[in-house]
Amino acid sequence: MTPESVLQALSRVQEPDLKKDLVTLQMIHDLVVEEGKISFTLMLTTPACPLKEQMKQDCIREIHADFGSNVQVEIKFDAKQIQRIDPASLLPEVKQVIFVSSGKGGVGKSTIAANLALALQRLGAEVGLLDADIYGPSQPILFDAESVRPSVTQREDGKNIMIPAKVEGLALMSIGFLIDPAQAVVWRGPMASSALRQFIADTRWGALDYLVVDLPPGTGDIHLTMAQMAPQAMAVVVTTPQSVAVSDARKGAVMFNMEGMKIPMLGIIENMSWFEPLEHPGSQYKIFGEGGGATLAKEFETELLAQVPLVLGLNDPGRGGLVRTETHPLYSIFQELASQLVRKMSIQQENR
Numbered sequence: 395m396t397p398e399s400v401l402q403a404l405s406r407v408q409e410p411d412l413k414k415d416l417v418t419l420q421m422i423h424d425l426v427v428e429e430g431k432i433s434f435t436l437m438l439t440t441p442a443c444p445l446k447e448q449m450k451q452d453c454i455r456e457i458h459a460d461f462g463s464n465v466q467v468e469i470k471f472d473a474k475q476i477q478r479i480d481p482a483s484l485l486p487e488v489k490q491v492i493f494v495s496s497g498k499g500g501v502g503k504s505t506i507a508a509n510l511a512l513a514l515q516r517l518g519a520e521v522g523l524l525d526a527d528i529y530g531p532s533q534p535i536l537f538d539a540e541s542v543r544p545s546v547t548q549r550e551d552g553k554n555i556m557i558p559a560k561v562e563g564l565a566l567m568s569i570g571f572l573i574d575p576a577q578a579v580v581w582r583g584p585m586a587s588s589a590l591r592q593f594i595a596d597t598r599w600g601a602l603d604y605l606v607v608d609l610p611p612g613t614g615d616i617h618l619t620m621a622q623m624a625p626q627a628m629a630v631v632v633t634t635p636q637s638v639a640v641s642d643a644r645k646g647a648v649m650f651n652m653e654g655m656k657i658p659m660l661g662i663i664e665n666m667s668w669f670e671p672l673e674h675p676g677s678q679y680k681i682f683g684e685g686g687g688a689t690l691a692k693e694f695e696t697e698l699l700a701q702v703p704l705v706l707g708l709n710d711p712g713r714g715g716l717v718r719t720e721t722h723p724l725y726s727i728f729q730e731l732a733s734q735l736v737r738k739m740s741i742q743q744e745n746r
Contacts, residue, residue: 395461397427400434403460407452410445411737412744416453423472432457433468439740440490440603441473442517444733473603484594484623487601488522490739491627493620493657495650497642499611502665503632504532506702507608509717509724511564513732519603522558522565524594526620527610528586531570536716537561543571547598556597562718567597587619594623612642613649621655628658628739630699634666635686647694660699660738662691663731667701672723678703697738700731 405417416422416436425434436453438446454467485491494507504527511523525533534540544567545557558565569589599605607624610616621627629650633643643662650657664687668678681704691698705715705723717724 395427395432395465397425399460400425400427400432400457403456404453406456407449410448411741416449424470430464431466431468432461433470435470435472438471438473439743440519440736441471442514442519442603442732442736443473443740444517444736446471484591485599485605485626488599488605488624488626489603490743491605491607491624492660492735492739493607493609493624493627493629493650494632495609495617495629495646496611496632496639497613497644497646498639499530501611501632501634501639501643502702503611504536504608505715506632506663506665507606508533508536509728510732510735511604511606512562512717513728514604514606514736515563516729517732517736519736520565520601521563522567522599522602522605524605524607525566525568525570526590526607526616528569528590528616529610531568533566533568533608534570537566539566540570542566544597554596558597558599565599565602567593567599569593584615587615590616590619591623613645617649618655621657628660628742630660630663630735631690632663632665633687633690635664635680635683637683637686639682640686640690643690644693647690658742659694659696660735660742661697662687662694663699664688664701666704669704670723672705697734699734700727702727 401417401422404422405415407416408414409416409419409421412419421437423435423437436449450469453469457465457467494503494510496503508523511521515521523533525531534542539559539561542559542561544559546554547557549555558567559571607620609620631643631647633639647659649655650659666682668680670678687698687701702724717728719725
């Protein structure tokens with residue numbers, strides 16, 4: 395039992411998504427071989443990796459196959475820093491950026507973005523949520539955090555820098571924290587884009603595994619500005635089954651592939667797929683039609699990542715239906731969605 399022979403055994407274990415063995419991917423670190431004991435660190439592509447336990451068990455199986463079941467195997471987890479693409483990025487410590495977009499308002503995009511951020515956090519990642527909707531910021535309302543304010547500190551050059559508010563463990567920033575809730579933001583597109591750029595440049599996010607960006611509905615200046623500021627971003631598009639929503643979402647999907655954007659699209663999320671009363675679990679009333687999300691995913695040769703039903707009768711439906719506990723009817727849907735996105739982003743990053 396030597397380090398070389400242990401690595402030979404571990405070379406039979408594949409990373410399930412990347413389809414390469416752990417040794418080739420240089421995921422085995424700090425290997426120590428002692429009498430009757432093997433220990434090492436499994437260096438993941440993200441701390442939120444949903445398959446880490448599977449890989450751990452595969453490693454133990456292959457070691458026991460070569461050296462006997464009496465060998466003690468100790469495996470720790472860590473995550474390697476993913477190098478950003480643009481050194482001049484305004485988000486230098488953010489490893490992955492996820493744009494949550496929609497073609498039109500009213501499809502539940504902000505609620506999806508908030509619940510996706512919470513689900514990623516439950517997988518063990520450090521997560522931030524940026525409300526990039528300058529005209530209609532929703533996140534302070536969804537999190538019941540309208541009275542929260544980001545803190546302010548100074549850089550070495552004396553310039554003030556904002557520190558995102560901490561809300562339920564998330565680093566959260568929204569222009570809604572900085573203006574009167576009753577105040578309307580009446581700005582032309584370039585002015586809103588300039589404000590957003592300054593808003594991000596003057597914020598110190600710190601080290602984040604994922605920054606979820608709640609984009610405004612439609613296509614426009616703010617989307618282009620965000621693409622320029624976060625060239626490492628990937629996107630999901632939210633729609634409902636309705637033909638009107640799908641038609642507008644199609645334009646949003648086209649936008650990400652346009653010159654000046656070139657943002658990889660991870661898939662489609664269909665919201666409000668059906669109504670399921672709590673009193674009649676399993677009953678599905680497709681009040682907005684059906685098939686819209688699947689049609690859009692097929693058209694753009696991408697994946698329908700999730701179908702999220704309407705669930706009424708929750709304890710606090712007026713606050714956006716945020717999923718906070720395992721007893722929530724939508725808990726498993728959002729956790730599976732987060733797991734899928736983590737895996738897809740790891741593959742995209744490896745390809746890049």
